[in-house]
Amino acid sequence: MGHAGMDADVVIAGAGPTGLMLACELRLAGVDVMVVERLAERTGESRAGGIHSRTLEVLDQRGILDRFLAVGELTPVAHFSGLWLDLDGFESRYPHPLMLPQSAIERLLEEWAAELGVRVRWSSEVSGIRQDEAVVEVELCTADAAPATLRARYLVGCDGGRSTVRKLSGIDFPGTPATMTALLGDVELPDLPEEYIFMRRCTGGHFSAIALEPGWHRVFTSEYDHVADRDEPATFEQLRESLVRLAGTDFGMHNPKWISRFGDAARQASRYREGRVLLAGDAAHIHYPAGGQGLNVGVQDAVNLGWKLALVVRGQAPESLLDSFRLWPWTSRRTRWEETPSCCRTAAGASVRTRCRRGVRAASQPGPAVTR
Known part of the structure; x- marks a missing residue:
């Protein structure tokens, strides 16, 4: 249990890769966590299909990479607009992405979470949020329609691009609508x-x-x-x-x-924090999901937010540290958010008119001319 009168220090909405990774990061730091998931069980759908180099490095740092390597397949080459790319030159211990369906990634993360003592509550969907200066109350709708309320110090929405947590918190989700x-x-x-x-x-x-x-x-x-x-x-x-x-x-x-x-809609939350409520992963930002970028960015979100939230919960850092979660990786997220649609259209050979329109939009934004 969390502090007196609390069901947990942190409640996480969403038992996908972002939510599970965040739960594990918090447990490693001694924070009590409960994950709530609207689904009754995992679907087994493959969804995203790859783990990128930076995510592999993170899993290695946590001592669990071998679990993923044992069931996935490393890919030594990549493909862009008809060109084969040799990935050996990337400056990483793991330059090759690991092909592994999201269902397997979630299963391995869930097993690790269970080992760390993370509680997962299935068939529980967030239906209401109330908060004050000390606590956030999370109302749940359960499988038998019986209402339930959890009390925690923080709530993190890792519940996807159509995030209920984001909507209930009144956080806007501006961006560009889908063109395809x-x-x-x-x-x-x-x-x-x-x-x-x-x-x-x-x-x-x-x-x-x-x-x-x-x-x-x-x-x-x-x-x-x-x-x-x-x-x-x-x-x-x-x-x-x-x-x-x-x-x-x-x-x-x-x-x-x-x-x-x-x-190929591209949107980013106007803010990642509303008091004691935070957003991570697709709940905070979406873009064209080619190459499993959403999954990998979500896991890296979890790693960045995890240590910051743990320090705040333990009283070792001020709450203002949580605001840096949005600011610290902002350049990387913004570049990916703006350039992914145009890169994917170029790679796929979209119409000249569409590519020109996307190219002009990307060129009009400040940022590096080339993204590695």
Whole structure:
């Protein structure tokens, strides 16, 4: 338990990679943590598919990298706009990204969290927030519709791009709306010729098919200047029809495990803190999710916020330290937030008009001309 009258020192909304990593960071510092998750259990959906070099370095620092290396696959090359890139020259102990589905990443983080004594409360969705100068009360809606209230010193919203915590805290989420949407699915599919691996450009858009395991591929399609409602459920038939329009065939894909839709909206919370409520990961910032950037930035958010929040909870630093969570990595986040859409459009070979529009927008913003 946390302090007297508290259910925990910190309540974290969201048991994804950001929330679990933050919970572990806080437990390592002796902070009592409870994670609440609206889902009843993990879905097993693969979602993001890679761990970047900086995240691998962090996992190594925490002594758990071997767990991930044992079940993932290091990728020695990368691909950008039809060019193969050798990653050996990057100045990192781990220059190669680790291919591993998000479902496996979450499972490993959850196991580590359990070892550290993190409590996870499933089927519990945040429905209300009240706070004063000493405590935040978190109202929950549970599976049996019975109300529940948790008391903590801080609440951190790690509950995704449509964050309930952010909305209940009255924090704006300004940015640019989606100019395109893409379909993504893990499907059963025979091996493809090499020319169809990674991204292939077509007149109307681009598509890719990346091998996941024998007989299974992740198929991605994006049709230029086509925007669908993200709330509209994505179906296998939509993915199949999109692939036929772009490639002229569906390559015989069948038996989908998972289908999803996403767009290139780019938004960032107007502030990351409202009193005793903080935001991290996709709850604080979203952009085109190519390459698993959202997952990796979220984990790094957790590491940066974790030690700061722990010091404040233990009375070893003033609350003002929490405001530096938004300021310290601001340049990196802002550059990624602004440049990712234009880089992805360039890599995919978008229309000249669209690329020019994106390029002008990026060039008009202050910042480095080239991002490593």
